[in-house]
Amino acid sequence: MTRLSIAALALLLVTSEAARADSVLVLNSEEASYSILSRSTRTEVTRLPVGREPHHLILSPDGKEVLIGSTATNELLSLDIKTGERKRVVKDILDPYHLGFSPDGKWFVTAAYRLDHVDIYHADGFRLAGRIFIDGLPSHIAFDTQSKTVFVTLQQSGRLAAFDLATQTLKWNVPVGNAPAGVVMLPDDKRLLVALTGEDGIVQIDPRDGSVKGSLQTGKGAHNFFPKGDGRHYFLSNRVEGVVSLIDTKDELKVVGSVRIPGGPDCMDITPDGRELWVTQRFLRRVAIVDVETLKVVGNIHVGKSPHGVFMLKSTATVTAGAPVRAASTAGEIK
Amino acid sequence: MRDLIDLWVGAQAWIFETLVSPVLFHFGLMAWYEPGYSAVEFVMLGVVQIAVIAVGMRFFERRWPLEKPGRDDGLIMVDRVYTVLNKLGIIPLAIFIATYPLVQEIELLVRSWGFAPPRLERVLPWIGDNDLVSFLVYFVLYDFAAYWLHRGQHAFGWWWALHSLHHSQRRMTVWTDDRNHVIDDLLITLALVLFSQLVGVQPGEYVVILMVGRLIESWSHANVDMSFGWLGERLLVGPRFHRLHHALSTPAERHIQDHNFAPVFPIWDILFGTAIYDGKTRPTGVDDAAVDADNGRGWLTQQATVFGRFVRALIPKFRRRVSAQ
Numbered sequence: 001m002t003r004l005s006i007a008a009l010a011l012l013l014v015t016s017e018a019a020r021a022d023s024v025l026v027l028n029s030e031e032a033s034y035s036i037l038s039r040s041t042r043t044e045v046t047r048l049p050v051g052r053e054p055h056h057l058i059l060s061p062d063g064k065e066v067l068i069g070s071t072a073t074n075e076l077l078s079l080d081i082k083t084g085e086r087k088r089v090v091k092d093i094l095d096p097y098h099l100g101f102s103p104d105g106k107w108f109v110t111a112a113y114r115l116d117h118v119d120i121y122h123a124d125g126f127r128l129a130g131r132i133f134i135d136g137l138p139s140h141i142a143f144d145t146q147s148k149t150v151f152v153t154l155q156q157s158g159r160l161a162a163f164d165l166a167t168q169t170l171k172w173n174v175p176v177g178n179a180p181a182g183v184v185m186l187p188d189d190k191r192l193l194v195a196l197t198g199e200d201g202i203v204q205i206d207p208r209d210g211s212v213k214g215s216l217q218t219g220k221g222a223h224n225f226f227p228k229g230d231g232r233h234y235f236l237s238n239r240v241e242g243v244v245s246l247i248d249t250k251d252e253l254k255v256v257g258s259v260r261i262p263g264g265p266d267c268m269d270i271t272p273d274g275r276e277l278w279v280t281q282r283f284l285r286r287v288a289i290v291d292v293e294t295l296k297v298v299g300n301i302h303v304g305k306s307p308h309g310v311f312m313l314k315s316t317a318t319v320t321a322g323a324p325v326r327a328a329s330t331a332g333e334i335k
Numbered sequence: 336m337r338d339l340i341d342l343w344v345g346a347q348a349w350i351f352e353t354l355v356s357p358v359l360f361h362f363g364l365m366a367w368y369e370p371g372y373s374a375v376e377f378v379m380l381g382v383v384q385i386a387v388i389a390v391g392m393r394f395f396e397r398r399w400p401l402e403k404p405g406r407d408d409g410l411i412m413v414d415r416v417y418t419v420l421n422k423l424g425i426i427p428l429a430i431f432i433a434t435y436p437l438v439q440e441i442e443l444l445v446r447s448w449g450f451a452p453p454r455l456e457r458v459l460p461w462i463g464d465n466d467l468v469s470f471l472v473y474f475v476l477y478d479f480a481a482y483w484l485h486r487g488q489h490a491f492g493w494w495w496a497l498h499s500l501h502h503s504q505r506r507m508t509v510w511t512d513d514r515n516h517v518i519d520d521l522l523i524t525l526a527l528v529l530f531s532q533l534v535g536v537q538p539g540e541y542v543v544i545l546m547v548g549r550l551i552e553s554w555s556h557a558n559v560d561m562s563f564g565w566l567g568e569r570l571l572v573g574p575r576f577h578r579l580h581h582a583l584s585t586p587a588e589r590h591i592q593d594h595n596f597a598p599v600f601p602i603w604d605i606l607f608g609t610a611i612y613d614g615k616t617r618p619t620g621v622d623d624a625a626v627d628a629d630n631g632r633g634w635l636t637q638q639a640t641v642f643g644r645f646v647r648a649l650i651p652k653f654r655r656r657v658s659a660q
Contacts, residue, residue: 030539032456049456052535074449092449115447137366156366179365198365220360221368239368240360242352263348264372283348283372285340302337305539306369 023084023313024269024278026287027054027068028304034068035303036084039271039312042289042299050077056098056267056309061105061123066311069096069110076126084313090126094119098140102147107165109150111138118152118161120168130168134161140224142183142192144207151192151207153180160194160210174210176203182224186249187231193249195222195236202236204253216253218245226268226277228292235277237265244268244279246295259295261288269310280307343379351375373538374424380546381422388418388553392509401560401574401616407506407630414510416634418553421513421520430521438528455535473536474544475600480530481548482603484523485596494519496648500641502592503629505620507581511556512549516641551599556581568612569605572597575614582617591617 023045024037032052036045051070058067060078065087068077076090076099095112101123102109108123117133118141136157143150149171152161158178162171178198185192185207192205202222204214221240228235228246233256236245244265246257263284270277270292277290280303287307289299351372358364359371420426455472456462462469488498497519504511515523531541555577563573572595580595582588594611597603604610621627625644629637 030537032535032537052537072446074446094449095446115443178363197368198360198363221356221365240352240356262352264352282369283344283351285344302341 024287025057025066025079025084025309025311025313026280026303026307027057027309028285028306029053029055029308030306031304033304035307037287037301037303039276042301044301044303047304051075054309056096057311058099058101059311061101066313067099068309069093069099071095071097071114081313093121093126097138100141100143100150102143102150102165103145104147106147107143107150109141109143109165111141111152113137113139113155118150118163120150120163120165132163132168132170134170134173139180140182142185144185145187145189149207151183151185153183153194155179155181155197158198160192160205162207162210172210176205176210176212182222182236184225184227184234191249193225193234193247193253195224197221197223197239200238200241202247202253214253216247216255218247218255219243219258223265224267226270229270229274235268237261237268237279239264239266239282244277244290257295259290259297261290261297263288266307267309269312271312272314278310278312280310282306282308347372347376347379350379373542374428376542377427378424380542381424384422384546384550384553385418387550388509392554392557395559395561396509396557399560401558401578402506410504410506410630411508411510413632413634413637414504414508414514417513417515418510420634426517426520427524429517430524433521434525434528438525438532441529442532470540470543473534473540474548476534477527477531477536477544478548478597478599479603480527481523481598482596482607484526485598486609488519489593489596493645493649494522496644497522497641499621499623499626499644500629500637502581502619502621503626504581505618505627505630507556507558507578507619509553509557512553516638516645518642518645548599555598569601572599572601576601576612578619579611579613579615579617581619583620584622588617 022039024039026035026037028035032049033047034050035047038045050068052072054068054070056069060067064081065078066081070077074092074094076093076096078087079085080087093110095115096110097113098111100109106123108121108126110119112119116135117131118138119128120130121128136154136159139153139155141150141152148165150163150165154161158175158180159173160176160180161173164171176194177196179196180194181197182195183192192207193202194205195202200220201215201217203212206213218236219238219241221238223237223239226235232248232250234247234249236247238245242260242262243258244261245255248254248256261279261281263281266280266282268277268279275292277292279288279290281288285303285305285307287301287303287310288297291298355371355375359367462472488494497516500516501514504514551572555572555574557574559574562568562575563571568576576595580592582591584591594609595604596609601610
């Protein structure tokens with residue numbers, strides 16, 4: 001092999017790597033496929049089959065894999081963080097609708113939305129530690145920063161439940177409002193925010209006992225959160241209203257900006273440079289790209305049917321111990 | 336194609352977000368948010384199907400009719416009612432509400448055992464490489480199940496009591512396909528939904544299979560003197576092939592309706608020895624005065640009388656008591 005061809009091959013590998021690092025994954029939940037999008041060209045590069053009814057995805061604690069919950073086939077599908085290619089399948093994970101790792105990386109939790117249970121696994125080897133059956137459609141999950149408690153919204157019964165990770169037992173289960181979905185723990189570890197899809201805003205919860213400490217009107221069908229990355233601001237999708245709100249959580253909660261995103265906006269992720277917010281538009285089969293600074297839609301990309309989870313592939317993703325809370329909807333916090 | 340999809344999805348999202356979503360939100364029915372969106376698509380597809388039948392297929396019936404207009408033309412009206420009720424989702428909605436809990440229970444029970452039927456792509460990865468191939472494979476499987484269900488409709492007395500309503504029409508047209516008893520529709524839907532889940536048909540694929548399949552079936556009932564040609568008649572069910580299945584039995588052809596069962600792909604009849612290609616034109620209907628009496632009745636009366644027929648066939652004790660009277 002000549003030096004020239006070796007150089008060409010090396011260049012190809014480097015550019016290929018760069019191109020893949022530039023990619024974004026989107027789960028087409030009603031198509032059993034995932035789209036790989038290019039951030040730079042804002043196009044769909046390819047669409048590949050994956051399980052059945054994939055909804056959410058999460059970065060592994062070592063930062064090397066992205067795990068997709070394939071709800072109807074009871075398994076996790078692992079993709080390479082750099083290339084987006086399939087690596088392995090983790091079987092016997094029942095109905096992994098929403099999923100997350102505790103901040104210390106020791107626990108892996110899934111909300112089995114249709115089967116009405118919350119599963120707590122030892123993250124090392126995905127060994128089931130405890131399965132807690134609970135009525136009401138377990139929907140979204142969040143952890144405290146100490147990795148002691150996992151919080152789960154129960155969309156049908158309008159409640160929020162807290163489970164002790166070490167003992168896999170229920171700590172409390174309280175009503176919070178109509179159809180709670182997205183839940184996020186703020187960095188101070190003292191406030192939980194819960195989005196109420198059956199109402200027009202969010203509530204602030206005391207994680208110690210689940211008591212409601214405040215509320216904020218954002219828009220009809222408040223659904224899911226995504227951190228802006230400054231530890232203070234959070235994006236919130238309002239599905240019925242067709243709006244993404246920007247919420248300031250410092251001191252008193254307030255809406256400091258919004259952008260119209262029609263088509264049932266749902267999951268979000270931010271580009272590594274923090275400049276763009278990518279939002280799945282479930283009904284329009286598209287992903288909207290929002291300029292974070294101006295809060296204007298600057299692009300759209302066509303994807304498959306009912307796009308749900310979205311994730312930025314990163315070539316150098318790493319996870320540090322004690323990193324912020326991460327669950328499927330907030331995977332982007334791990335940079 | 337992309338523009339067409341955009342137009343379709345844009346219209347669906349607009350209808351849902353303007354008319355349906357606010358109602359669901361107002362009445363606290365957010366659990367029906369995603370199904371509500373799918374329902375809008377179902378109704379839209381129904382409108383398209385009705386338009387294709389009323390404009391496209393009817394053109395061929397007017398231009399090349401097999402049976403000329405006659406005194407039985409009035410019998411067609413009730414079939415139009417069936418088509419509208421079915422295509423616009425009124426009957427399917429009732430069936431969905433009736434079967435949803437059962438389908439859910441079955442699915443959840445099976446899944447809670449840890450059993451999850453994989454998609455065919457797991458076994459045959461090449462299927463996933465091409466959307467069209469994937470669609471066709473699932474379509475063929477779906478049609479295979481539909482073929483055997485159709486044979487069941489003719490094989491069991493209680494099921495024939497229901498299905499005979501479909502066959503009782505003496506004046507077959509593009510509107511005849513939807514002429515079914517709601518219980519018959521319910522049974523077929525239940526079986527096909529469970530089968531689809533078993534083999535891994537995705538919701539998106541199911542909608543397309545349903546739409547394309549039902550359009551082909553509407554066409555196969557058309558009153559037209561047309562053929563797809565020797566090869567075409569063996570690849571796709573057409574009016575000539577399916578008309579034989581609706582043929583009125585005679586002493587010489589007592590079991591003529593036990594042929595040409597396939598809904599879309601004749602291959603099943605060819606493989607299982609139930610295909611007849613003889614090119615003859617026969618009158619349609621059922622050689623049974625009680626069944627033939629369905630003609631001339633309205634939708635509600637047909638549903639009620641056929642239900643009675645079904646009960647009598649299903650419960651022998653009741654049948655004896657009735658016949659004793």
